[in-house]
Amino acid sequence: CRAASTVTLLDYGAGNVRSLRNAIHHLGFDIKDVKTPEDILSADCLLFPGVGAFAQAMEVLNQNRMTEALCTYIEKDRPFLGICLGLQLLFESSQENGPIKGLGLVPGVVERFDSSGGIRVPHIGWNAVNICKESAILDEIEGRHVYFVHSYRALPSEANKEWISSTCNYGENFISSIRRGNVHAVQFHPEKSGDVGLSILRRFLNSYGSSRSGNGNASKLAKRVIACLDVRTNDKGDLVVTKGDQYDVREHTKENEVRNLGKPVDLAGQYYKDGADEISFLNITGFRDFPLGDLPMLQVLRKASENVFVPLTVGGGIRDFTDGNGRHYSSLEVASEYFRSGADKVSIGSDAVYAAEEYLKTGVKTGKSSLEQISRVYGNQAVVVSIDPRRIYVRNPDDVQFMVITTSTPGPNGEEYAWYQCTVNGGREGRPIGAYEFAKAVEELGAGEILLNCIDCDGQGKGFDIDLIKLISDCVTIPVIASSGAGAVEHFSEVFEKTNASAALAAGIFHRKEVPIPSVKEHLFREGVEVRL
Numbered sequence: 001c002r003a004a005s006t007v008t009l010l011d012y013g014a015g016n017v018r019s020l021r022n023a024i025h026h027l028g029f030d031i032k033d034v035k036t037p038e039d040i041l042s043a044d045c046l047l048f049p050g051v052g053a054f055a056q057a058m059e060v061l062n063q064n065r066m067t068e069a070l071c072t073y074i075e076k077d078r079p080f081l082g083i084c085l086g087l088q089l090l091f092e093s094s095q096e097n098g099p100i101k102g103l104g105l106v107p108g109v110v111e112r113f114d115s116s117g118g119i120r121v122p123h124i125g126w127n128a129v130n131i132c133k134e135s136a137i138l139d140e141i142e143g144r145h146v147y148f149v150h151s152y153r154a155l156p157s158e159a160n161k162e163w164i165s166s167t168c169n170y171g172e173n174f175i176s177s178i179r180r181g182n183v184h185a186v187q188f189h190p191e192k193s194g195d196v197g198l199s200i201l202r203r204f205l206n207s208y209g210s211s212r213s214g215n216g217n218a219s220k221l222a223k224r225v226i227a228c229l230d231v232r233t234n235d236k237g238d239l240v241v242t243k244g245d246q247y248d249v250r251e252h253t254k255e256n257e258v259r260n261l262g263k264p265v266d267l268a269g270q271y272y273k274d275g276a277d278e279i280s281f282l283n284i285t286g287f288r289d290f291p292l293g294d295l296p297m298l299q300v301l302r303k304a305s306e307n308v309f310v311p312l313t314v315g316g317g318i319r320d321f322t323d324g325n326g327r328h329y330s331s332l333e334v335a336s337e338y339f340r341s342g343a344d345k346v347s348i349g350s351d352a353v354y355a356a357e358e359y360l361k362t363g364v365k366t367g368k369s370s371l372e373q374i375s376r377v378y379g380n381q382a383v384v385v386s387i388d389p390r391r392i393y394v395r396n397p398d399d400v401q402f403m404v405i406t407t408s409t410p411g412p413n414g415e416e417y418a419w420y421q422c423t424v425n426g427g428r429e430g431r432p433i434g435a436y437e438f439a440k441a442v443e444e445l446g447a448g449e450i451l452l453n454c455i456d457c458d459g460q461g462k463g464f465d466i467d468l469i470k471l472i473s474d475c476v477t478i479p480v481i482a483s484s485g486a487g488a489v490e491h492f493s494e495v496f497e498k499t500n501a502s503a504a505l506a507a508g509i510f511h512r513k514e515v516p517i518p519s520v521k522e523h524l525f526r527e528g529v530e531v532r533l
């Protein structure tokens with residue numbers, strides 16, 4: 001790529017490559033898409049952002065006769081950068097829905113993280129890497145955080161040690177990047193790793209600079225701070241960021257208008273600059289509107305992803321839908337459109353509740369729910385399940401069939417026990433399922449992460465519901481995002497100290513500029529919590 005201003009991108013259509021495209025354009029390069037195997041062989045500089053599941057990626061490559069071209073290109077030591085699955089596919093095989101044969105260029109088998117030691121899988125978030133050999137493109141990132149999202153990894157071994165340029169520690173040391181000659185591949189997402197990631201891409205695109213080696217110290221996964229934008233159309237028809245009090249987003253005035261706290265793309269850009277580790281957009285009226293009819297929301301994602309280089313999650317209305325003309329859209333089509341528009345993860349609320357209820361009733365995984373289908377095609381790291389629970393106090397733990405906790409704050413009539421009832425349709429309807437039972441069920445059905453709201457605490461600024469977050473983060477092995485109630489920096493350190501949450505999300509305090517994101521990060525850092533600064 002030394003003098004190239006056009007780079008070749010191998011996008012086999014499995015998901016969101018938009019962020020990488022945006023990052024490449026942002027760095028001043030044009031993109032040529034691979035359409036035939038010959039395009040690979042004639043490339044000056046090839047980027048391969050693997051997205052989705054290993055088996056499907058290999059199937060598409062084989063079907064399109066690209067496997068051989070890719071192997072030839074890499075064996076000739078042509079400039080190459082593989083990303084995420086684009087690294088894994090270089091290995092001999094993967095256990096993901098397998099064993100499935102890979103390209104076989106790097107010795108080793110890609111296997112699932114071992115969660116028996118208590119780590120959460122998928123590995124989602126910002127982790128520092130240990131540079132172990134000269135890599136050129138990774139120069140100066142020793143100890144800096146980069147963004148990972150994956151459930152499978154390759155381990156260092158005698159056979160592949162010549163390839164390894166960095167490792168990362170997540171319960172064990174796994175391979176975070178490889179390099180041989182002009183061939184590079186990274187397990188993390190440079191296009192989602194903020195300034196550090198952009199500088200890696202820039203170095204690759206501008207060809208190689210100097211480098212240094214590190215000592216391979218262990219590193220910790222950083223706790224994430226996430227900004228959430230609840231988005232809906234107001235009564236004038238404008239798409240606005242709104243914010244509720246216990247999910248009520250209307251002003252208590254004569255006009256009763258929808259609270260308007262800003263424009264989605266502007267606020268997302270601001271939070272990225274402020275150091276948010278991720279941004280979530282929740283289309284809060286998605287349960288009654290059809291998201292693919294909601295073109296402004298897709299437009300918001302497209303625009304936001306042009307300038308925001310950290311992960312974007314979008315939720316709201318992900319379900320099967322039949323429109324007024326009788327045209328049926330599957331939830332997978334809805335999710336695919338979100339991914340194509342720039343989302344890295346989708347978040348499912350109401351539809352996941354119905355799927356979990358059915359699963360708990362029958363004990364059968366049909367494979368047909370939106371959660372199962374999207375997870376199967378895009379991998380569980382791309383599927384968040386959003387829970388909207390409400391606290392229900394009870395006098396006696398045997399009063400209900402759901403998991404009951406002893407509360408730290410007694411109920412209005414002195415009740416010492418409570419359970420958390422799941423709701424659908426933006427908190428409007430309570431369902432016969434507890435948050436505990438739901439969380440365990442959706443993990444089994446393929447959720448990669450849980451966004452844990454709490455209607456009682458939403459917008460109150462009195463802190464997160466520690467009882468709830470502890471309950472859920474202790475009962476699943478996937479990452480849990482604590483949400484609802486943040487009002488001060490201390491609430492963030494409290495939730496990380498007292499629970500096993502992997503991330504904390506807030507909305508109101510950021511929108512109203514009461515507590516800026518850098519203050520949250522600095523506070524966490526001072527309190528000894530690992531964060532990406």
Ligand code: 1PR
Binds near residue numbers: 246283285349453
């Ligand atoms: O059910 O799949 O269509 O998804 C709908 C999505 O929209 C769900 O994720 C649901 O949580 C969300 N949603 C629906 N109605 C509302 C509402 O507020 N009326 N917002 C809503 C949920 C809660 C949080 C909020 C935190 C932090 N918003 O995301 O951002 O509570 O707020 P805070 O820091 O100000 O306390 P589907």
